[in-house]
Structure formats: C-alpha cells, structure tokens
Amino acid sequence: MSDDRTGRPQLLQRLKKSVLVADGAMGTMVSQLSAHAVDCIEALSLSNPELIADIHRQYVRAGARIVETNTFSANRISLSRFRLEGKTEEINRAAVRIARAEAGSEAFVAASIGPFYAAGSAEIAGRAPSEYRDVREAQVRVLLDEGVDLIIFETFSDVAELLDAVAETKKLTQIPVAASMVASRFGTTAGGEGLSISARRVIDAGADIIGLNCGYGIRAIEGAMEYLANLGVPVSVMPNAGFPEQDGGRLRYGASEEYLAEEAVVLAQMGARIIGGCCGTTPGHIAAISRKLKEKKIVLTPRIRREIEPAKTDDAFKPGALLSALTEEKLPIICEIDPPATLKIDKNVDAIRAVMAAGASAISMADNPLATIKIENLAFASHVRCTIKAPVILHVTGRDRNLLGLQSFMLGAHVAGVESILCITGDPSTHHGGPSNVFDVNSIGLVKMAANLNRGKNLLGKDIGTQTNFSIGVAVNPNMTDFSPQVRHLRNKAAAGARFAMTQPMYQGEKIRAFVEATRSLEIRVFVGIMPVLSSRTAEYLHHEVPGITIPHELRDALKARDDLEYQKQVGLEHARTLIDEILPVIDGLYLIAPHTQPVVLAELVSFARGRAVS
Numbered sequence: 001m002s003d004d005r006t007g008r009p010q011l012l013q014r015l016k017k018s019v020l021v022a023d024g025a026m027g028t029m030v031s032q033l034s035a036h037a038v039d040c041i042e043a044l045s046l047s048n049p050e051l052i053a054d055i056h057r058q059y060v061r062a063g064a065r066i067v068e069t070n071t072f073s074a075n076r077i078s079l080s081r082f083r084l085e086g087k088t089e090e091i092n093r094a095a096v097r098i099a100r101a102e103a104g105s106e107a108f109v110a111a112s113i114g115p116f117y118a119a120g121s122a123e124i125a126g127r128a129p130s131e132y133r134d135v136r137e138a139q140v141r142v143l144l145d146e147g148v149d150l151i152i153f154e155t156f157s158d159v160a161e162l163l164d165a166v167a168e169t170k171k172l173t174q175i176p177v178a179a180s181m182v183a184s185r186f187g188t189t190a191g192g193e194g195l196s197i198s199a200r201r202v203i204d205a206g207a208d209i210i211g212l213n214c215g216y217g218i219r220a221i222e223g224a225m226e227y228l229a230n231l232g233v234p235v236s237v238m239p240n241a242g243f244p245e246q247d248g249g250r251l252r253y254g255a256s257e258e259y260l261a262e263e264a265v266v267l268a269q270m271g272a273r274i275i276g277g278c279c280g281t282t283p284g285h286i287a288a289i290s291r292k293l294k295e296k297k298i299v300l301t302p303r304i305r306r307e308i309e310p311a312k313t314d315d316a317f318k319p320g321a322l323l324s325a326l327t328e329e330k331l332p333i334i335c336e337i338d339p340p341a342t343l344k345i346d347k348n349v350d351a352i353r354a355v356m357a358a359g360a361s362a363i364s365m366a367d368n369p370l371a372t373i374k375i376e377n378l379a380f381a382s383h384v385r386c387t388i389k390a391p392v393i394l395h396v397t398g399r400d401r402n403l404l405g406l407q408s409f410m411l412g413a414h415v416a417g418v419e420s421i422l423c424i425t426g427d428p429s430t431h432h433g434g435p436s437n438v439f440d441v442n443s444i445g446l447v448k449m450a451a452n453l454n455r456g457k458n459l460l461g462k463d464i465g466t467q468t469n470f471s472i473g474v475a476v477n478p479n480m481t482d483f484s485p486q487v488r489h490l491r492n493k494a495a496a497g498a499r500f501a502m503t504q505p506m507y508q509g510e511k512i513r514a515f516v517e518a519t520r521s522l523e524i525r526v527f528v529g530i531m532p533v534l535s536s537r538t539a540e541y542l543h544h545e546v547p548g549i550t551i552p553h554e555l556r557d558a559l560k561a562r563d564d565l566e567y568q569k570q571v572g573l574e575h576a577r578t579l580i581d582e583i584l585p586v587i588d589g590l591y592l593i594a595p596h597t598q599p600v601v602l603a604e605l606v607s608f609a610r611g612r613a614v615s
Contacts, residue, residue, distance in 0.1 A: 022276025023059035056102035063290025096146035170206035180211030211236030241280030261292035320471030332589035336364035339380035351599035397426025451497030531593035
C-alpha cells in the first residue's frame, strides 16, 4: 500500500481526500465461527491461523481498507494469564503475516494494541510503569519489524497510559500512530477529563490520528465526535453494534447492518475519516457501511463543541470545610467506622459516639469496602450527623455508580451537610454472578468531578446553583517495596484537586517515616492509616488476602505466641500505641481504622494519641 514501507505518505494523503472503511470486531467473529469457547483469541494466530485468515478475508471482501492484526492483547503481561508469554513474539509475527496475506494490495495493515490487562493502571497491578513500557515496546518493535502500515492504540480509558504509549512509539517509527479512546456518554474520558482536552494532549504527544471506539453505543460516539472536530488530525471512529444483551448464554448486539451504515454516513459528515466497527460488528456491518458511503455524497458538516477549560481557581483547590476546620488542631485524628452490614446499627453508632468523646476530629465511612454490602454510607452519615453532630469524610468509588449516579451522590452529600469526599477507584467485585462493576471513572476522575462541584459546575459545565465546599481526599498505598509510583500518582491526584490523602493501614515506623518524607513536597496533607490487629487469625487474613495490607512477621509471630484472644488483643493494641508514639513527630495527622468486630477500641487509641500529642 506504500512505496517506502512507512505507510505515512499514502495513508495520511488518502485520509485527506476520502473516508477509509476499517474492519469490524475480531472477537465477535471468533465466537460465531468457533465450535467452542476461546480463552485467548490472540493465540489463534498460531493454533488456528486458517480461522483468523478467513475473518480478515471476509472483512476485505466486505470493503475494509484497513485491516487490524489479531494482536490487541498480545503482550507479555496479558499472555502470561494463559502461560503463553514465551510465545509473545511468535504470536505477533504470525498475526501480522496473516493480516498482510489477506490484505494484499487492497488494504492497509494496522497493528492493534490495547491497554494492559490490569485495568490500564500500573498501580493496580503493582508493577512499575517502566515494566509496562518495556513490555509495550517489545510488542511494538516486533510489529514494526513485520512491516505494518499503522499502529492503532485502541480502547484506552486511561489517558496517561495512552500518552505514554504514543510518545514512546513515536520514538521508534515514522509510520502513522492512531490513538483511540473510550468516551463516556458525557463527552469525557474515564479519568473525567474532557475529550478535546485529552485529544489535544495525545496529539501533542505525537498521534497522527485521534479516535474513538467501543464505549456506549453509536449515538454516544456521535456526541463525542463534536469534541474532536477541527483538531487538525484525521478522526477514526469504530462504534459497537449497539448495546449487548444475553441471548442463549452469548452476547448479542442489536444494531442492524442498515442502521449502523446510516449512522456511518452521519459520522462521515461530522468529519470521521476512518470508520469501522468494534464489539458486535461483522463483515455484514462493514459491507453495509462501505456500500452506503459509496452511495452517499459526503458533505462535511462538522458540529463542533469546544469545551471550556476551567481555570484552576482558588474555589476548586481550596482546602474545603473539613480541612479548614482542622487547621487549628495540633494532631487531627480521623477515625474510620463503617456502616454495618445489617440494620443493627447501635454498636457502630456507640463506637462513633465514644471516639468523638475521646477527641476524634472526624469520622470516615467507606463505600462498601472490598465489594461487600453495607448500609449506604450517605444514609448512615446523615443519621450520624443528626444524632452525634460528627464531621464526616464520605468515601465514594467508581465501582457501583455510573457518572449520573456519582454526581447525584455528591450533590446529595452536600445537601446532607457532608464536609469531605474521599475519592477512590474502588475494589472490584470478583464474585461470579455477583454485582457488576461500573468504573465510568477512576479516582482522578472523581477528584475532578468533586473539584468541578467546588467551582459550582457539574460534569457538563452547567451551573449547579451554588458551590460545594468539599475537602477532597484520596487514598494511597505505601506498603509496596517501591512506593515511588504511588507518590507520582498522588502528585497527579493533587494536581487534579485532591487536598489530603489517607494511607492504607501501615505497621512499620520506618516505612511510615520514609513515605512521609517522600510526600513532603506535595501540596497535600497525608493522614497515616493505622488499624489495630486484635487476633492472629485476623492478622494472617489481612496479610495474605487483603490487597494493599502488609503486616510484619514480628507482629504476626507475637500474636501467635499464645492462643488467647484477650492476650492477642492486648498485643495488637500495644503495637498500635507504640507505632503512634513513634510517628507522632513526623505526621500530618492520624487515620485510625476500626477493626470490624470491635470498633469501640479506637476510643482508647484516640485518647492515647491525644495525650501523647499534648505531652
């Protein structure tokens, strides 16, 4: 397709003059044509190359002039789930050669690269960003060596990961690089950043083509297109074939071939220069799109909606009600006492009353921690505020609510008088057949949402009538061997509007001092988390099964010394007191986390900390 093997002159020149049709979904076709379920689609390039070749062939016959390789998750980390990491290079080379053979002289070959399996986040996977970069570069080098015409990074919801992928790839090649994001129905990324703002950042990183794929259906793609018009580079769109529904144990996508073709014309008129399909699309859809685009004379009528980039005003980055109230305290103490899982609330309410009487500054309430069902924390917070008058830090996660529900929740928190929001991505539900995970936004997206409300605007930039006054907080986990990625992530959260952070439970004074020192330069107040461990059984469970918690073997050995629950309780409390005493001179504040079964023990630790802070 290109004389100089870079793909650049011919492909980008073609996009200036005409719309190119791309292929559709690979997974949908594999599901239709395979006699049994396939765990790793990318491995089929080795185990069943005839099937992959047949799918490419059908798309080219349907009119696709861009064919994507079967390499979306063909990186070493993702393939390790199937113990195929040793075949990473072989799989990628085979995939390109199959696509090239079927594309022939009719179609460009685009290397498909998706985000990493661990939700696109180096922090979630517990790996250093440099490791992800090395893994991605290894895949890109193989694909380039096989002579692809285009690199497509697609289905990215984490803009930071996409920026890194584009920038690093542009150092390796002159062929065009496309960057395709997943957009919400509100014209934002999963991080809560406006699409045109994100797109400009990705273009500045080197992207030759900007795009949208997958996501929330065709009309959502059309709405998002309004933010991408007139940015100076071609736009690629690959929508799903509508929303899926279960049909006989399989997902079925409802958008007909004709409907998708009609909408493709609209997308072309709005300025899309590459139009293909994502989940649920088939050669039938692509044939209909190709046919319809040839029938219609495309007249560009882009609808441009430019986002107003909010200024970083003092209102958005102010401390908020809670932190302002704590400025005079020598040692702010936050106590986390969560809503109960049953309607028997007296024990939790009594514990809150006790810690406030002992001198606690505020109460923290989690949002269904570890994806377990509790009373809704906003309702419980309202009850506590009415009965005890305690200031509340309300956790909110991206797991259980979509963007609409999250904004509604935060507005409700303001009406209820809640002073502070802790923004957390959330522990995913992992139970088979259990609740679904939403994750329209991650923690940074939630921070930006709360910061917008502090400006008096909702996510769409519309006035909400007044400004909220939330102190915006985030979580941080310093318990890994190298916590520098967490410090960098915390810096990004602070830049988004977070004013304080609460750590995962920590149990080693040396580690606490090192982390506090590492965060000194950040404009963010850090509250160090301490959760007393009251039994050996609990210590072993937390250490081995709860992500982000590491309990030193010295403490676990001490708890095991006697099979006496009262003895173990006193060992756990004494360790907590010793640790508090050790770290008081260096910390901004304490974040005491109640044991599930005995929340009232926090009152004793609050009294101890208050006494030591005064002395």
